[in-house]
Amino acid sequence: MSTSTFAPAPGAAPVTRxxxxxxxxxxxxxxxxxxxxLLAVVIxxxxxxxxxxxAEKVGLDLDGRPIDVLTPGVLALAVMSTAFTSLAIAxxxxxxxxxxxxxxTAPLSRATLLGGKVLALLxxxxxxxxxxxxxxxxxxxSGPDGVGGVLALLxAALxxxxxxxxxxxxxxGSLRAEATLAAANLVYLLLLAGGAVILPATMYGGLGDVxxxxxxxxxxxxxxxxxxxxxxxxxxxxxxxxxxxxSVLTARTFKWE
Amino acid sequence: xxxxxxxxxxxxxxxxxxxxxxxxxxxxxxxxxxxxxxCEGYRRAQGGSVRVLGLDPVRxxxxxxxxxxxxxxxxxxWSGARAEEMLRHFARLHAQPQDVALLMERLALxxxxxxxxxxxxxxxxxxxxxxxxxxxxxxxxxxxEPTAGMDPQIRRAVWELLEELRTxxxxxxxxxxxxxxxxxxxxxxHILDRGRLVASGTPLELTRxxxxxxxxxxxxxxxxxxxxxALVRELGxxxxxxxxxxxxxxxxxxxxxxxxATVAAWCATHDVLPESLSLGQRNLEDVFLELTGREEFA
Numbered sequence: 001m002s003t004s005t006f007a008p009a010p011g012a013a014p015v016t017r018x019x020x021x022x023x024x025x026x027x028x029x030x031x032x033x034x035x036x037x038l039l040a041v042v043i044x045x046x047x048x049x050x051x052x053x054x055a056e057k058v059g060l061d062l063d064g065r066p067i068d069v070l071t072p073g074v075l076a077l078a079v080m081s082t083a084f085t086s087l088a089i090a091x092x093x094x095x096x097x098x099x100x101x102x103x104x105t106a107p108l109s110r111a112t113l114l115g116g117k118v119l120a121l122l123x124x125x126x127x128x129x130x131x132x133x134x135x136x137x138x139x140x141x142s143g144p145d146g147v148g149g150v151l152a153l154l155x156a157a158l159x160x161x162x163x164x165x166x167x168x169x170x171x172x173g174s175l176r177a178e179a180t181l182a183a184a185n186l187v188y189l190l191l192l193a194g195g196a197v198i199l200p201a202t203m204y205g206g207l208g209d210v211x212x213x214x215x216x217x218x219x220x221x222x223x224x225x226x227x228x229x230x231x232x233x234x235x236x237x238x239x240x241x242x243x244x245x246x247s248v249l250t251a252r253t254f255k256w257e
Numbered sequence: 258x259x260x261x262x263x264x265x266x267x268x269x270x271x272x273x274x275x276x277x278x279x280x281x282x283x284x285x286x287x288x289x290x291x292x293x294x295x296c297e298g299y300r301r302a303q304g305g306s307v308r309v310l311g312l313d314p315v316r317x318x319x320x321x322x323x324x325x326x327x328x329x330x331x332x333x334x335w336s337g338a339r340a341e342e343m344l345r346h347f348a349r350l351h352a353q354p355q356d357v358a359l360l361m362e363r364l365a366l367x368x369x370x371x372x373x374x375x376x377x378x379x380x381x382x383x384x385x386x387x388x389x390x391x392x393x394x395x396x397x398x399x400x401x402e403p404t405a406g407m408d409p410q411i412r413r414a415v416w417e418l419l420e421e422l423r424t425x426x427x428x429x430x431x432x433x434x435x436x437x438x439x440x441x442x443x444x445x446x447h448i449l450d451r452g453r454l455v456a457s458g459t460p461l462e463l464t465r466x467x468x469x470x471x472x473x474x475x476x477x478x479x480x481x482x483x484x485x486x487a488l489v490r491e492l493g494x495x496x497x498x499x500x501x502x503x504x505x506x507x508x509x510x511x512x513x514x515x516x517x518a519t520v521a522a523w524c525a526t527h528d529v530l531p532e533s534l535s536l537g538q539r540n541l542e543d544v545f546l547e548l549t550g551r552e553e554f555a
Contacts, residue, residue, distance in 0.1 A: 004425035005359070009394040010324040011352030021349040029337055094335070102333030102389070105297065106350045107323035 012107035022108065022116025027123040030086060039081045039188075040124060041131050048074040048132060051198060052139055063200065069224065071136035072153075073198035076223040078128040079157050080197060080216060083121050083164035085184045091117075091172035092180030100256050121161055129157075145229035152226035159239040160219035166246025167215065173254030191216040200224060215242045271447050271454055275396075278419060278429040280439035282541075283449035284549050289432045290330070292449070293399050296430070297327050310397060323351065326395035328386045330402055334374040340385050341370035344392060351393035360388045363418055365411060379406045387415065397428040405434055416442060436541045440464075446541065450549045463544050470512030472520065475505040475533045484527040491519050512536070 012018070030036050048070060055066035062069045094100050103113060137143060144150050171187075172180050191197055194204075195216030201208035211217040218238035225232035273279045281289050294300045295307055298314035298321065307314055312321045334343050341361065348354035361367045364384040369377055377385065383406060390398050403419070404412040419429055419442055433439055439446050440460045448456040448463075456463055485506050489498050496510030517536060524531060 006355070006391070006394070006422045006425040006427055008324075008396040008425075008427055009353040010396055011393075012323045013350050013352050018350050021346060025338070025342075025346050029335055032337055097334065097336060098329060098332035099335055101299070102329060104299070105322070105325075105327035105329075105390075106347055107319070107393070108350050109319065 015109075015112055018108055018112050019115050019119060022113060023119035023123060026090070026117055026120035030082075030090065030120065030124055031127070036086050036090070039085055040078065040128055044074050044078045044081065044128065044132050045135050047077065047192075047198065048135060049139070063202070065140075065142075067136065067139050067141045068227075069200065070198060071132070071139075071141040072224040072227040073200075073220055074132055074136070075129060075153075075157075076160065076197050076216075076220045077192060078132055079125055079160045079219060079223075080164055080191065081188060082124050082128065083161040084168040085188045086124070087117065087121060087165055088168035088172045088184040089181050091169060092175065092177040092184075095172065095255070095257065096177035098257070104256065118161065118165060121165060122158075125157060125161065144227045149227055149229040152229065152231050153223060155231065156219065156222035156226045156236065159222065159236050159243070160215070163215045163219070163239040163242040163246065166243050166250055169254065170246050170250040173250055196220050213238060215239060218242070271457065273428060273430055273445075275428050276423060276426050277444040278423050278431065278442050280443035280446045281430065281432045281449060282436065282439055282446060282545060283432075286451075287449040287549075288452040289449055290401065291452075293401060293430070293432065297325070297399055298322075323393060324396045326390035326393060326398040328390035328398065328400040328403060330405075331382070331386075333386065333389070334382075336373065336375035338374050339371050340366055340374065340377060340381070343374065343385065344388055347389050347392045353394060355392050355394050357392070360391060363414070364388050365414065380408065380411060383407060384411070384415070387418075391422075395427065397430070398422065400429065400431040402432055402434055404438060412438075436545055440541045448545060448548055455548045456544065460541055464541055470509065470516065471537050472508045472512075472516070473505065473533070473535045473537075474508075474520070474529075474531050476529055477504070477532050478530070479503045480506070480529065481527050484523075484529060487527065488520070488523045491523055492516065 013021075030040070051070045051074070052066050054060070055062060055070065060066065091100075133141075133143070144153050168184065171183055175183060191214070194211070195214050196204055196208065196211040197216040197220040199220075201212045201217050201221060204211055212221060212235070215238070218235040222232045222235040222239065225235070281292065283289050291300065295302050296309050296314055298309075298318045301315050309321060310324055314321055338346070341357065344357050344361065344366075348357055358367075361370060364387060366381065366384055366388060369381050372381075374382065374385070383403070387400065387403055390400060400419075404415050407415065416438070419431070422429055423444075429442075431438075431442070443460060446456075446458065446460055446463055447454055480503070485498055485500060488508065489496050492508065492510060494511075496508055499507045499509075501507055520534065520536075523529070
């Protein structure tokens with residue numbers, strides 16, 4: 001082997017190392033960005049505390065203690081904010097600034113890049129769950145029901161992440177960065193208010209049957225069921241269908257530059 | 258290659274030898290970037306065939322990518338990522354990456370390693386772009402205007418680096434604004450205009466040149482009658498005379514080591530005292546302007 005400084009020695013790193021590198025880079029960038037952090041933890045915590053206090057004040061007719069109904073809802077909101085809004089905005093600007101083009105020159109396959117992104121989302125979500133769950137427990141939340149509850153919660157979070165990430169990528173890959181920023185925030189606010197994510201679908205009266213078919217409603221229901229130790233098969237299936245729809249459309253429409 | 262009705266690159270045929278530096282020159286819109294991006298696999302050729310290191314850049318992209326380094330003209334980094342972080346990230350995507358500290362030192366990036374990309378100067382962003390192209394120890398690098406916007410000292414350091422790459426067996430393909438850069442670095446130069454190759458060769462071949470010289474003579478008294486024509490006869494066949502004004506003339510044609518002596522003898526014979534006398538050879542810039550007929554390079 002030559003001792004020259006620039007003697008060629010090309011080769012791609014093993015996929016596992018690439019995946020972990022990409023995921024840690026993206027997670028770090030997400031947590032370092034003030035606006036993303038606001039969206040990831042600050043807003044959900046404020047919503048949780050505000051909703052619990054508000055529910056007690058107005059005597060909201062919930063099926064159980066407000067903290068036990070609302071904490072799972074806010075966990076679902078956290079998944080939505082990261083997998084949809086944060087991902088869409090970050091990816092939109094990656095397109096704008098040529099980051100995706102640059103990554104396209106590295107020996108990183110699209111599947112690994114996408115895998116890295118999903119892994120980064122999951123890392124951020126773990127952090128969110130620890131903070132929000134911690135605040136919930138401090139406010140008297142009884143927590144997920146045993147190991148089965150935790151596993152069901154993870155399954156629901158995974159399905160929700162897949163569904164929202166595919167929709168976030170659809171948005172980021174077809175609109176300009178600024179339009180993505182605006183649309184991702186608007187959709188987030190609309191779903192936060194009327195998407196049955198924080199409050200159970202049953203609270204929406206006749207609309208409840210409709211909003212359960214939305215990814216937000218399905219995720220909210222799945223997380224609430226999980227915390228009670230049950231797997232909401234129908235809601236998970238709804239999320240899987242959204243994932244399929246989002247992925248197919250993204251694959252067809254995504255523009256790298 | 259077409260964009261709508263515009264033909265960007267048409268019937269272009271060129272080959273690059275391994276272990277050499279090749280410069281692609283041309284005015285804005287000549288098709289340089291389209292050509293590079295087709296070789297990099299970003300664009301699919303609409304006709305003809307493209308092989309890079311013997312591979313199809315679109316169909317065999319995965320085999321090709323690790324072996325090629327690409328320096329983009331601009332951008333390509335997360336605005337919040339620090340320079341060194343960006344470089345370490347790309348290093349970890351490769352099997353046997355270049356030493357990050359060494360590359361940062363060579364490209365004068367060590368002082369801004371902790372600076373987020375958005376706060377780097379234009380020149381620092383350029384250098385980081387070059388470092389990212391080299392981090393994977395590629396066999397072939399495509400560099401798009403590697404020294405645009407760099408100060409002269411750093412430009413020289415980059416030139417030395419590119420020459421070292423060639424010495425170490427790396428093939429370099431660059432586009433450049435600076436004809437001086439192509440003249441100094443390139444083993445071969447390809448000049449594109451309106452998507453077509455208008456000239457190819459070593460800088461020496463293109464400026465040949467070595468035998469075509471331009472002589473300018475400026476005098477204080479008008480030339481004696483018949484003197485300019487006599488000089489053309491003295492200099493021999495192929496010499497062209499242009500009388501610029503009554504006090505200055507320009508000759509161009511074949512030249513050798515005796516040319517200046519011939520001019521001096523003619524001055525003595527015709528009692529001409531030049532106020533200034535200059536003899537110059539063609540450089541790449543003259544060739545470029547003749548071929549493309551445009552003042553603007555890019």
